Amino acid sequence: MENCLESMILHGCNLAKILEHNLPNLANQPDILVKSCEEIVSVFRNVRETVLLSVGQMGVQELHGLGIGGGIREHAMASLDARAISGVGTAHIRRVDDVPESGEMKGMPLHDQRRQRQLCLEFMMFGEMSGVGGDIMGGSSGGIGGQTPLDFSSASSSQTHGRRKNEVDKVVKKVAAPQMGNNETPPEDGFKWKKYGQKEILGHAYPRSYYICTQQKLRHCPAKKQVQRLDNEPFVFEVTYRNNHICRVPSASDAAPVLLPPSTTGQSPPLPPFPTSLMATTQFLSTNIFRHLGGVPASSGGVEAGSSGGRGKFNEFQQVADMADAMFNSGISRSNSMDLIFSSLDDHKWDYGRS
DNA sequence: GAGATTTGACCAGA
DNA sequence: TCTGGTCAAATCTC
Numbered sequence: 001m002e003n004c005l006e007s008m009i010l011h012g013c014n015l016a017k018i019l020e021h022n023l024p025n026l027a028n029q030p031d032i033l034v035k036s037c038e039e040i041v042s043v044f045r046n047v048r049e050t051v052l053l054s055v056g057q058m059g060v061q062e063l064h065g066l067g068i069g070g071g072i073r074e075h076a077m078a079s080l081d082a083r084a085i086s087g088v089g090t091a092h093i094r095r096v097d098d099v100p101e102s103g104e105m106k107g108m109p110l111h112d113q114r115r116q117r118q119l120c121l122e123f124m125m126f127g128e129m130s131g132v133g134g135d136i137m138g139g140s141s142g143g144i145g146g147q148t149p150l151d152f153s154s155a156s157s158s159q160t161h162g163r164r165k166n167e168v169d170k171v172v173k174k175v176a177a178p179q180m181g182n183n184e185t186p187p188e189d190g191f192k193w194k195k196y197g198q199k200e201i202l203g204h205a206y207p208r209s210y211y212i213c214t215q216q217k218l219r220h221c222p223a224k225k226q227v228q229r230l231d232n233e234p235f236v237f238e239v240t241y242r243n244n245h246i247c248r249v250p251s252a253s254d255a256a257p258v259l260l261p262p263s264t265t266g267q268s269p270p271l272p273p274f275p276t277s278l279m280a281t282t283q284f285l286s287t288n289i290f291r292h293l294g295g296v297p298a299s300s301g302g303v304e305a306g307s308s309g310g311r312g313k314f315n316e317f318q319q320v321a322d323m324a325d326a327m328f329n330s331g332i333s334r335s336n337s338m339d340l341i342f343s344s345l346d347d348h349k350w351d352y353g354r355s
Numbered sequence: 356g357a358g359a360t361t362t363g364a365c366c367a368g369a
Numbered sequence: 370t371c372t373g374g375t376c377a378a379a380t381c382t383c
Contacts, residue, residue, distance in 0.1 A: 194358090194359070194360090195359075195360060195361085196360090196375070196376080196377095197361090197362085197374070197375060197376080198360090198361070198362075199362095199372095199373070199374075199375095201372085201373075202371090202372065202373090208373085208374095210374070210375075212375095214358095214359095224374095226374090356383105357382105357383090358381105358382090358383090359380100359381080359382075359383095360379100360380080360381070360382090361378100361379080361380070361381085362377100362378090362379085362380095363376105363377095363378095363379100364375100364376085364377090364378105365374105365375085365376075365377100366373105366374085366375075366376090367372100367373095367374085367375100368371105368372095368373085368374100369370100369371090369372090369373105
C-alpha cells in the first residue's frame, strides 16, 4: 500500500508540473485544462484520504513504523521503475478485493480496509488508462529491470477490444509523449519501425498509425506496432505491439525510454531541461522527493514518534498531505500553491550527489 | 536515388 | 455491412 501512496503523490506532482508547463498551450483549451485540474485534485484527495485513514486508524507511531513513511525511501526507487511512468505496465487488478492487504491495513475495520483498497485500485486503474503507475503494487513484472518496452515476452494484453483473430501476441502499453520537440510520435523503444499506414479510427479523435519492423524484409521480422494517441490525454500514446521481434537489431539509439536511477558514484547526473518528457519529469520529481524524505531530518517540534529518521519522513509526508489539503480544500485557489510545492522541490534540486 | 511517409483502395473478421 | 488492418502507388525528405 505504501508503494501505492508514493505513486499517488508522485503522480499528482507530476500532473501538476506538466500542467504548469503546458499552461500556455492550454490557455485556449479550457476543457483539457479542466480535466487536468480535476485529475490532480482527484489524486491528492485520494492521497489525503488514504493518509487520514491510516493516521486515524493506527496513530502516528504505527503509521511511521509501518508503511507510510517508514521504508518509503527503500521502496522509492522500486516504484520509480520507469514502467511506472512510461506506462509500460498493464494493471490486471480489477476488483477492490484483489488489491493485496498491506501491513497498515491489519487491524483496520473492514470498511476502512476496503476504502484503502478502493483508493489504490482507482489509482491503479487510472494508471492503466493514463500510463502511470502500472503494477505499482509490485506485481510479477514489477521492479527495476522488469518488463520494458523491449520486453514483450511475458505479458499479453488485458485489452481485447480488437476484432482480429490474431490477438494472442498483442501487448498494449502506454507511453508518454515528449513534452518538447516532436511530440507527434512516441519515444523510441529501441527498434526501428517503418510506418505503413495511418487510419482514422471510429470513436477516436486522433488517427492510428501502423508500423512494421524495418527488418521485416531482411529478416522476416513479424513485429508490428500501432500507435494511438489518447483522446483524453493527448500527451499519452497507447502503443500496441504485435508479434515478437526475431531480429533484435536495435536502432542506433538503442535506448528504450527507461530512465536510469540517480548515479550512486557521487557525481550529480546531468539534469535535463525540465520537462523533456513525462518520464523525465516524474523521475526528476521522484528522485528529489524521496531523497528529500529520507535525507532531511525534521527539525521542528511535532508528534513524537518512532526512530529519528522516520519522524522526518513522516513530517515531510504530512507536509505533502497538508499541501494537498491547502491546495484543494481551501476553496480558493492560491496562486502560489504550485510555487509552494515546487519551490520546495527546487530547493533540493541539486542535493543528490552532493553528500 | 533510396528510403520514409502519406493516402486512397482493398481485404477480411465480426 | 461496418470497420480495422494492410497494400501499394504517389509523394516527400535527405
